[in-house]
Amino acid sequence: MQCKYCGTQITKKDTRCPQCGRAIVRPEKNIRPIAIAGVVIAFVGSAFPMIMNSNADLKFQPAFGFMNYESPWMWYSFLLLCVLSVVLCAVKLEKFSIAPTAILGVLCGITYNNVCLRHGAPGMVMGLAPILIYAGCAIGVIGVFLDVLKFKKKEISTDYRYTGHKTVWQRIYIYRWFYLMFLPVLVFVIIFNYLPMTGLRYAFMDFKSGSEPSYVGIKHFVDMFGLSEISKLSSKQFMRAFGNTLTLSVIKLAMNTFAAVLISLLLHEMKNIYFKKSVQTIIYLPHFMSWVVVASIFKMALSANDSGLVNSLLMSLGVIDKRIDFLTSNNLWRGVYYVVNLWKDTGWGTILFLATLSGISPELYEAADIDGANRFNKMRYITMPALANTIITVFILNLAKVMNLFESVFVMYNPSVYDTSDVIQTYIYRQSFASSGTPNYGYTTAVGLFKSLIGCILVLICNKASKKVRGRGIV
Amino acid sequence: MAQTTAVYVKKKRKLKPFDIVNAIIFIAISIVILLPIWKVLVDSFDATSGYGLSFLPRKFTAEAYRMAISRADLYRPFLISILVTATGTFVGLMLSTLGAYVLIQWEMPGRNFLSYVLLFTMLFSGGMIPTYIVMMNLHLTNTLWSVILPMGINVYNLVLMRNFFEGIPASLDEAAKIDGCTPMGIFFKVVLPLSKAALAAIGLMFAVSYWNDYTNFKIYITNNSLFNFQMKLRSMVMDSDLPMDDGSLSPNTLQNAAIIIAMIPFMIIYPFCQDYFVQGVNVGAVKE
Amino acid sequence: MRKMSKFAACVLAGVMALSLIGCAKADGTGNSASVSSTGTSVSASTSKEADPAPAEIVKPEKITVMWDGTIFKEGDNYAEEFYKALSDALGIEIDFIRPDHSSYAEHIGITFNDKEKLPDVVILPANYYTAFAAQGNLWNMTDAWLNSETANSGRLVDAAKQVIDGWYVNGPDGQKGIYGFYPARGNGxxxxxxxxxxxxxxxxxxxxxxxxxxxxxxxxxxxxxxxxxxxxxxxxxxxxxxxxxxxxxxxxxxxxxxxxxxxxxxxxxxxxxxxxxxxxxxxxxxxxxxxxxxxxxxxxxxxxxxxxxxxxxxxxxxxxxxxxxxxxxxxxxxxxxxxxxxxxxxxxxxxxxxxxxxRMSPMIAITSACKNPEGVFKYFIDTMLDGGKVQMLWQYGVEGVHYEWNEDHTKINGLVTQSSKGSEKESKTTKNLFEANLKLANFAEVDPYTPADEVIDISFNFFNKYSKAAPAPVSSDVYNDYSATLWxxxxxxxxKVAKGEMTGAEAVAKYKEDCEAISNAVIASFK
The missing domain is CATH 3.40.190.10 (Periplasmic binding protein-like II)
Structure with a gap:
């Protein structure tokens, strides 16, 4: 390695150039993502059963894994070592993470052996845990030696713009007050977001109100994906809810965005400032109504009985001779749902677009006027390009939230339209509260976990898209 | 109102056919949006209300509103709503601004780590029961803190706020630093005064979500006297749990009045912060 | 990308660390909860065997009670006055927890997840009663009931036996027992x-x-x-x-x-x-x-x-x-x-x-978390039908607030509470928890009941004549797992049948095709 100022050869241990005396800035070492991925695989694997019944129709019950292993400290030390490994990798001391990662495998082996001795019986097979953990450990160890990131183009780091060659500790000292400022946020996030996240382990447990949580391995995932005869129906309902969630929220999002853009464009053309402001105030109004109120208004209007206003009106005008069941027909329900969503949220959605439009320099339009461009040419060549970035931003930010669709559906649907309206969140709600038995929170947690995973993938895709489009991610 | 302004548009010179069509479109849109709200408003004044295609009160009465301001079980939830909304918005704004300000300190070690800590919470959540258990262990259930605090941290709003702060010229920051301002001092003396628009915009977003909150109340509050207006509204609309049994009002009248009352605060506040609001969201989310 | 993975790694590490803490903690509480529940089950079984003499039963000083909307509403109907009068009459401090009526079932689900903080007494919908009794969350009050004053008072109404027979459900040991009580019939x-x-x-x-x-x-x-x-x-x-x-x-x-x-x-x-x-x-x-x-x-x-x-x-x-x-x-x-x-x-x-x-009425049960179940039964539950002043409170409310006596002290008149005050036609309070016609035990003297209108009695008599008990709510592990799916x-x-998309026979055939595996498993679990 050479000093970049004078070209003198310098050794690994030098902190200053022997020739010119300047501080040496060494290139940052790359992190080892594969090593971390390996540990994460092992971490996830530890939730799965070590051994379990081989009968799918019994939903692989009973199952034994770390979570119901007789000495819980085995699992705790396992998790602790996972944390240690990841931390070591993160602070770029990945060489030292080989040891804890290897111990993970050893712990797994010991536990597996003991579990087999105690619970091994004919009909029991090895579960996913040993496979995932051993694979994870192997990847974790090998990954330490694979510097995959050096093949990627280096990003220009913005981190050290001002502080120059100060060490990390110096910079931490400079920013000490900022850590203090962040403390409340961190405390809130830890208490209200991260502490409850430990509840995700219930996805592998039976957790009924009134009885102790008990480890059941992959029982709930069997139910979700219909791997046994008895789970076919719940799986069918779950998959349908999953499909509906994507369809409903994506189409809703597309329609709302399109309508909002259209209205913003037209509103932008509005010359009279008072008229424009009154219209804006009016179209924002529905956003301040809660969903239950909106639903009760529209249900009243669209009902298929004598009191439904729309049906009565159409009947008296002679447009139809039979009442239309807007709310109970699988063919019409989605249409009604989209319309109600348009009514409620289009106005609110225009805020961003209007703001963008008002940011376009008037000079551009004046120049176009001189060139003799008409209104539509101006829209085509000036307005739309300016708006495109915002449209994509809004679309991406909202796409990340599509799995959370709940209240708007919950207040509008009914059993006759489950086929087209049931979404993941309403499915979870019914599994929790609308059963005539006591709910199993283990199952709903498993569904929620799956929902989170899909949401996570969507966010990552959006983040990627966002980087492409805007040059930076969502956060 | 819409019609009078339309007339005003017509008086202007250089009026093109497009403008007229445009005005007509918006009058139509306004009518479509206002019609259901108008119907609710009419029914809240109509003693005979029920069904039918009437768009004016058939038998006028303001009894429902008189009841709402004179009866404790109606105005108390309203006051609770206001209290929670005000406190919650304050907490939310405080956390968002503090968090956002720290996140724009690019050279601060661990900045990215902290921002991923926040991002991660947008993806995974423990679910209702574990959250409830945490709240119970903190002895927060059945206090208003249980509905104020969890919603105070909203990563989406925090990101919007951060985007806004990025737009503040770094030179101001530098100047203040040179003048010997502490980070806190810069935050309060430079950053916040420049962010009124974003504060108004994001504050309004917090306020709307606190005002419309129902789920948290349902889960964490079992004390009747701490219910908010949305709880009351929902039990009136969904369960027709109506606090009166006399012939002077039909159930509908009071329900509709409650719907209107739930909207009033924002109808009053909104026009005042509309300008701030549009500007704030504009700068926050779009400009970079 | 490098930065991102680095910090993603740190986040992951943090999550893992936290999960570790959370698990350790949750497990700790879990253990202690199981200890406490075994503790109570031991005490329950000893009580069964040893049948403690009445003198041993200590009067509880304070109990917490979780109740739905079936007694007076707070604020509107002066429930506070009722709480106070009840506390005074029993000499026990009573802490009432009253979740929103429409989400009461959800609250039960949440409450029973933390067994250390269960209220002493809970009113449960019938299906939760069956399930919780089988899970061992409720105190077995069979003996307490059989030896209770109410059961042996001779004041029980004729229909009581049939109703009480319906209270017997499977306990955690698979034996039938009484795990809850309700002072009235279920109505229909x-x-x-x-x-x-x-x-x-x-x-x-x-x-x-x-x-x-x-x-x-x-x-x-x-x-x-x-x-x-x-x-x-x-x-x-x-x-x-x-x-x-x-x-x-x-x-x-x-x-x-x-x-x-x-x-x-x-x-x-x-x-x-x-x-x-x-x-x-x-x-x-x-x-x-x-x-x-x-x-x-x-x-x-x-x-x-x-x-x-x-x-x-x-x-x-x-x-x-x-x-x-x-x-x-x-x-x-x-x-x-x-x-x-x-x-x-x-x-x-x-x-x-x-x-x-x-229908089967909701049930008032003593939870396994209750420290002194015998005392709570004797002084809280057994007194509900004491035929005197406590029964008056549960049945009609507080004198001077919810009702007043007529001049010769034989009948009562309901008073108007706040929810209907100030209106043209004032409606009077007629009952608190249960109606006179549905009570399981008579008053020691004559019930001072005054029907608001004779149609009430006519309607009850009609119902009594033309009703039968509904099938009892069921519960088993498999049933609980799949009941939401089945419903x-x-x-x-x-x-779909109503809308004409299929016939009844087709719907049943479809149901059999989709649900046979579940049905069979559920039925097997009942045997």
Whole structure:
């Protein structure tokens, strides 16, 4: 390695150039993502059963894994070592993470052996845990030696713009007050977001109100994906809810965005400032109504009985001779749902677009006027390009939230339209509260976990898209 | 109102056919949006209300509103709503601004780590029961803190706020630093005064979500006297749990009045912060 | 990318660390909870064996009680006065927890997840009672009840034995036992027919109303024609009631079909939705819906109160199945409010139906977390039917707040509480937790009951004469796992049949095809 100022050869241990005396800035070492991925695989694997019944129709019950292993400290030390490994990798001391990662495998082996001795019986097979953990450990160890990131183009780091060659500790000292400022946020996030996240382990447990949580391995995932005869129906309902969630929220999002853009464009053309402001105030109004109120208004209007206003009106005008069941027909329900969503949220959605439009320099339009461009040419060549970035931003930010669709559906649907309206969140709600038995929170947690995973993938895709489009991610 | 302004548009010179069509479109849109709200408003004044295609009160009465301001079980939830909304918005704004300000300190070690800590919470959540258990262990259930605090941290709003702060010229920051301002001092003396628009915009977003909150109340509050207006509204609309049994009002009248009352605060506040609001969201989310 | 992965790694590490803490902590509480629950079960079993002398029972100083909306509302109905009077009468400090009535079941689910912080006493819907008793969350009060003052007072009403027999459910040991108590019968629904509608349709008197399905069909046709083509029937809450006995709001159409699991006359377990009876019942509903005899709103998820207030009380429908007793009177007053004819006739159960269902009441249970269950039973539960001043509190409320005595101190008059004060027609308080007609034990002296209107008594007598006990709610692990899934399928198929997308027989066949595996497993779990 050479000093970049004078070209003198310098050794690994030098902190200053022997020739010119300047501080040496060494290139940052790359992190080892594969090593971390390996540990994460092992971490996830530890939730799965070590051994379990081989009968799918019994939903692989009973199952034994770390979570119901007789000495819980085995699992705790396992998790602790996972944390240690990841931390070591993160602070770029990945060489030292080989040891804890290897111990993970050893712990797994010991536990597996003991579990087999105690619970091994004919009909029991090895579960996913040993496979995932051993694979994870192997990847974790090998990954330490694979510097995959050096093949990627280096990003220009913005981190050290001002502080120059100060060490990390110096910079931490400079920013000490900022850590203090962040403390409340961190405390809130830890208490209200991260502490409850430990509840995700219930996805592998039976957790009924009134009885102790008990480890059941992959029982709930069997139910979700219909791997046994008895789970076919719940799986069918779950998959349908999953499909509906994507369809409903994506189409809703597309329609709302399109309508909002259209209205913003037209509103932008509005010359009279008072008229424009009154219209804006009016179209924002529905956003301040809660969903239950909106639903009760529209249900009243669209009902298929004598009191439904729309049906009565159409009947008296002679447009139809039979009442239309807007709310109970699988063919019409989605249409009604989209319309109600348009009514409620289009106005609110225009805020961003209007703001963008008002940011376009008037000079551009004046120049176009001189060139003799008409209104539509101006829209085509000036307005739309300016708006495109915002449209994509809004679309991406909202796409990340599509799995959370709940209240708007919950207040509008009914059993006759489950086929087209049931979404993941309403499915979870019914599994929790609308059963005539006591709910199993283990199952709903498993569904929620799956929902989170899909949401996570969507966010990552959006983040990627966002980087492409805007040059930076969502956060 | 819409019609009078339309007339005003017509008086202007250089009026093109497009403008007229445009005005007509918006009058139509306004009518479509206002019609259901108008119907609710009419029914809240109509003693005979029920069904039918009437768009004016058939038998006028303001009894429902008189009841709402004179009866404790109606105005108390309203006051609770206001209290929670005000406190919650304050907490939310405080956390968002503090968090956002720290996140724009690019050279601060661990900045990215902290921002991923926040991002991660947008993806995974423990679910209702574990959250409830945490709240119970903190002895927060059945206090208003249980509905104020969890919603105070909203990563989406925090990101919007951060985007806004990025737009503040770094030179101001530098100047203040040179003048010997502490980070806190810069935050309060430079950053916040420049962010009124974003504060108004994001504050309004917090306020709307606190005002419309129902789920948290349902889960964490079992004390009747701490219910908010949305709880009351929902039990009136969904369960027709109506606090009166006399012939002077039909159930509908009071329900509709409650719907209107739930909207009033924002109808009053909104026009005042509309300008701030549009500007704030504009700068926050779009400009970079 | 490098930065991102680095910090992603740190986040992951943090999550793992936190999960570790959380797990350790949660596990700790779990252990202690299991210890405490075994502790109580030990004490329960000792109490069974040793049968402690009454002198050993200590009066609890303070108890927490979780209750739904079935006693006076706070604020509106001066529930605070009732709490205070009850505390004074019992000499126990009582802490009432009152979640929102409409989400009460959700709150039970949440509350029972943390067994250390359970209230001492909880009122439970029947299905939770069955489930929690089997899980060992409730204190076995069989012996306490058999030795209680109430049971041995000789004041129990005739119907009490049958009701109390229904309280026996399987405990954690698989033995039948009593795990809860309720001072009254469960009550049930009867069908009210608006006399104004019926008279228009040519039915002059209550006696001329139909008594069998064919007659009922004709009756509906005439009702519809005579009343501007309006659909005469709308059931509260939709095709099914959310709670057992599920079919009680639409009994004429469901008749003998029961959509959940029940034990038939031979003691065999049956999935009621897979029966031929169900196919026929679904066809009846399809007939009613498609011909406009059942209001189209039934599939749109109407709330119970909407059906009551916006349809029946507004004269939009003429046939309404709802609770017997006080509601007969409420129907009258509400119809009067809207300026309609107040006369409501009672429809005899159709021949095919046999009788109306009497539901199992909610149950007041002592939880396993209670430190002194014997004391709570003796001083809180056993006193509810003491035939004197405490029973007065539970039945009628507080003197001077909810009622007042007449001059010669033989009868009481309900007072107007806040929820109805200041209105033109003031409605008086008639009861607190339960109605005089439903009580399980008489007063030591004469019940000072004054019916608000004679229709209440008439309605009760009618119901008592023409009712039978509904199938008991069931519970087992498999059932609990799949009941929401089964109900989704049942509701969906019923709606499809109603809309004419399939016939009843097809729906039952489809149900059998989809749910046979679950049904069989559930039935196997009951055996």
């Amino acid at each position: 629904c009867i069908t009210y027919v608006s006399a104004a509608w019926a008279k228009k349709a040519g039915y002059a008197t209550e006696d001329s109303l139909p008594t069998d399905w064919a007659g009922y069909q004709e009756f509906l046709q005439k009702m519809k024609e005579a009343n501007d083509g309006k659909a005469p029937v709308l059931a509260a809450g939709g095709l099914f009631n959310r709670e057992a006995p599920y079919t009680n709001y639409l009994p004429e159409f469901w008749q003998g079909a029961y959509p959940d699991f029940y034990q038939d006359a031979n003691g065999n377990w049956v999935d009621g939705f897979a029966t031929d009876d169900m196919a026929a019942a679904l066809d009846r509903i399809a007939w009613g819906y498609q011909n406009g005899y059942i209001n189209a709103a039934i599939l749109e998820g109407p709330s119970t109160s909407d059906v009551r207030n916006k349809y029946f009380y507004a004269g939009e429908t003429g046939v309404f199945t709802y609770w017997a007793g006080t509601w007969a009177y409420n129907n009258m007053t509400n119809l009067a409010k809207n300026g309609l004819d107040t006369e409501c006739w009672k429809l005899m159960p159709l021949k095919e139906m046999g009788a109306y269902y009497e 989704t399928e049942r509701q969906e198929l019923s709606a």
